[in-house]
Amino acid sequence: MALNRQLWIAIASVMVIAFISSLAISFQSARAYFEEQLNLKNIDNANTLALSLSQVEKDPVLIELMIAAQFDTGHYQRIELNDPDGGVIAARTRSADHVDDVPDWFAELAALRVDAGIAQVQDGWKQFGTLHVESLTGFALEALWDTTVELFAWFLGIAVVLGLLGSVVLKSLTRPLDDVVRQAEAIGNQRFITTPEPWTLEFRRVVKAMNVLTGRVRRMLAAERSRLDEMRQRLQRDALTGVGNRNRFNDVLTALLADDDANRQHGLYLIRVVDLADINRDLGHQETDALLRQITTRINAVVERYKEHFTDEHIARLNGSDFAVILTDLLDIDPIAKELEAEMQEIASTQVGDTPIRLALSADTFGPEQDRAAIMVQLDDLLARAEHEQKTCLARSTSENSAVLLHGNDAWRAILRSAIHERTIHTTHFPYQRLEGGLIHREAMVRLKKDGQTWTAGQFLPWARRLGLLAELDLVIFEKELAQLASDSAASPIALNLSIETLLDESTRNRLMSLLATYETLATSVWIEIAEKAVVHHPAAFSEFCEAATPRGYAVGIEQAGHRLMDIETLHELGLAYLKLDRSLTADLTGAESNRNYLRGITGMAHSIGLIVIADGIRSSEDLITVGELGFDGASGPALNP
Incomplete structure (x- = not known):
């Protein structure tokens, strides 16, 4: 039972006991008072x-008349005059009165016990008789x-008022308790949040202890993030430009070529500063470095302008003069290629020294299962052709990928809207296993059927x-x-990918949360994951979703993680269940020890806040x-599912 309810029951019990006690005491006091007054009256x-009787002649008729006159005033139940031997001289009696306005149970409970008034009647110096007088009790009972009733009404009114005041006071006193409970539940869900310390001493001590715990976790994570970020910069970043280095490029390319979806298409661009050594001698080291940083800035600007055309971007500096850009799930390489060419031509036009600045560009598409060497040879050949032009220009492949030519914009819009309306979207499932054995979940991979394809x-x-x-597709898949899952009680847990577009659109977000509320009984069997890039770019939307989904029991995680975890400052407050690291991080596990140390650091940090860590695409x-040695909890790939 909730503490609030227990406190209210305790207060209500005390008030009821006090009310009954006060009413009983008041009732007994009033009854005693009436009995005393009636006795004195008698x-x-x-x-x-x-x-009066002693002063008149002792004529029986006169005595009878006087007693009758007194009795007929209506305030007596019995008047009786007895002689010294006990005989009745004169008497008037009335049966026990019944008061209509008084309930029988109360009349029985409050029956007044009043003794009769007794007085002696004299006849000269002799005793004539003894007079007994009993008053009616009905008026007193009424x-x-x-x-x-009046006391009850007053006590009840006071009790109600005190109850309302008590409720307000109790609510005020226990309001900090709600914060304590929320913080405790958050910590239990791996959300290490802080709350203001309440003024109630006991609550303040509890909150202070939990805030201290949260502070320690936060400082520990900050230190670990800083260490991992420094390691990442050293391992995967070019010190001069801040973009990825050759190792990073190789890992990304290897992971994309090993992708399970053979129909994905990616764009790859190479940019070379021609005769960089001559430029360096002419401009000097600092000016050359500034030129390279300017090229990086322009590349980033173009990529940012076209961010809606691809899923992820990976920019790297391969050596002193060469840059590479990989854009995943890119449908058409031409618009970005032309933008890059225009930007590089503008840089080349601002020549400072005697050596002309020329940049050569090449562009091509590639997909999984293609030969890595063939891809790079093709791009190098295109780059050589661009260099041969003796000016800043672009050379691109003339081959077209079937994914681009399959349909145009209007056709794809019609196909996708039809699939959403007719629910022709389905999924296949890929298992993720625990390293010690057992299934973690089955990730749902979306497929679309159309015209037999x-x-x-x-x-x-x-x-x-x-x-x-994308948001509409997400809702169809979730539904x-x-x-x-609801129709199959023996079904194993599933993992569903959620795009950030669903959370950014209020309508689809509300429909999604309504859907999750409807299937809340299945929450422990549903894992929901969002890409790390989306979490970094839209932290508020992701945090709001976590606050709504995790209390219901849904396991929320981040996929394609590991590159920018250090940018998620509230990682310890989100209540996440797992991290699914990007497969490019595990593409070269046999390489340098420093790369394995980086992965070991990520798993250690994740475990410290209760997250499980999953590797993707282990072959x-x-x-x-x-x-397993690096601390991963689970994995997927041919090594587990040959």
């Missing part, structure tokens, strides 16, 4: 009547009932993103997967052993 009336995510999701239909048994 004695006074008996003495008065006895005195007055006692009215008094009791089945298209993979790599063929239609880039178009859905460009056409603004179908949750309904399927060999040797790599599987290595990820």
